[in-house]
Amino acid sequence: MHVLIAADAFGATLGPRTTGDALAAGWARGAPHDTVEVRPLSDGGHGFVALVGDALGVRPEPDGVLVVPGTHGTSTVYIDGHGCIDAGRSSAWLAEQIEHALSLGATRIVVGLPGPHETVRGPDAGAALLGALGALAPERHGRWTGRLGAVTASDLGGLAAVRERLRGVDLVGATASDVPLLGLHGASASAAAAGVLGAQEAHDLEREIGHFAHVVRGILAPLADLRRPLPLAGSTRGDGARADVARALTTGAGTGAAGGLGFALCALGGRLVPGADVFGDTARVSERAERADLVLTARGELDGSSFQGSALAVAVRAAAQWGVPCLAVAGTSLMSRREQASAGLSALSELHAGETPATGDPRGTVEDLDAQAERLARTWSPARLVTRT
Missing domain, CATH: 3.90.1510.10 (Glycerate kinase, domain 2)
Known part of the structure; x- marks a missing residue:
């Protein structure tokens, strides 16, 4: 299975590359047979x-x-x-x-x-x-x-x-x-x-x-x-x-x-x-999603406004365009399951559901993202998804 990891910075703690690499490492460990493509995203800010x-x-x-x-x-x-x-x-x-x-x-x-x-x-x-x-x-x-x-x-x-x-x-x-x-x-x-x-x-x-x-x-x-x-x-x-x-x-x-x-x-x-x-068009995120069987993205905090002009929205929209499942990892979420589905997410995984997340510890956040991606890979990677040709 071809997995596209398209993520922006994870809150103020991790940059796009570090976020994507952490998710990729966890997914590769949970599903070593999959092909993982990492595409860091940008919203026009620093970097x-x-x-x-x-x-x-x-x-x-x-x-x-x-x-x-x-x-x-x-x-x-x-x-x-x-x-x-x-x-x-x-x-x-x-x-x-x-x-x-x-x-x-x-x-x-x-x-x-x-x-x-x-x-x-x-x-x-x-x-x-x-x-x-x-x-x-x-x-x-x-x-x-x-x-x-x-x-x-x-x-x-x-x-x-x-x-x-x-x-x-x-x-x-x-x-x-x-x-x-x-x-x-x-x-x-x-x-x-x-x-x-x-x-x-x-x-x-x-x-x-x-x-x-x-x-x-x-x-x-x-x-x-x-x-x-x-x-x-x-x-x-x-x-x-x-x-x-x-x-x-x-x-x-x-x-x-x-x-x-x-x-x-x-x-x-x-x-x-x-x-x-602008970045999504330049980096051809939609074309990359077309070649993928699943898109994985991430965001530090998730609510209804998270899908307005954000890198997360670009990833979700690209997946929806080609009918590809889109998973998201969030530090915390204020969205109900119905709201998540309406926004185009196939599944959402929270790192700190119902608790106050720790701040200022990049290493801990990397480990959390890694572990969460591994769990998602074990759930989504097996033959439940049919690889497209």
Whole structure:
């Protein structure tokens, strides 16, 4: 039997590779005659580019940028947006990578945007990115030096020119977060909830970002080429529809990712897509599931929201597409058996059913996953499943 193990990170304890390897080791011990294929998944967060490189067999450049040649002179460049968080960098770092991608003749640029737990110290709605690209003044030596709350329309006089430069490029934000730019669950509020901003700091920053976003929306709303930052209901024709798209720049899911980088990418003419879906298409998870007799995935905590734009959802959907059983291992689950079946799971195995899981012990979690996979293999691998030809 061919088993596809397609798993994302297991909570905050284990990365995708470690999770997949632990499950594979247990399954191989429980059913040594089976063929086990491990495909780590990503939702666009930390490690996105490295995992894309693994899936495609292409080695990233030293700065973490991955260049994938296409057909007819096209190429896709993948950038790990987590680089804006590493070493205290601002979003200006991303501008350097985008310029590099453009110099390589990229026709598609995909930026992995970190998840909600990977919060930057000071959300800036991508102002440093826009400044470094020449869309926002004042800037010195490629760095924006102004205040969000004082930005005027004239400061953004270069935005149209930068959008024109990017017109022939498919700019994609692969979001691991559905955080909007503004609001009770926006970028500033998320930073406060993570403890990196005080309540008053978050309140003041929300007001400044709101002003900045209002100015940007005012510039973009009249543009005939304004593209949807996210899938929106209704037609895109007419002034009213363009205004709806402009409003979605601040309220749309993912616009607050990485401190507002999602918003900035949309302002540049880009679009936001769930990172798990981007990775699933790139790594051809559906094609791998077609060749498998069973799909095994895992997630630290499982509830109804776990199937919305997640790597878990990609694995379950790929299995369902080909009528392949899909098993899941979870640390804890809040779903009933009926809910599990409705979501597409053939079976769910909990590591800590009815108890509080231990935290901070990766070795213990690896051992638990290994043991659980072995038990599942002994149940599902024998002739109860007919291997397809």
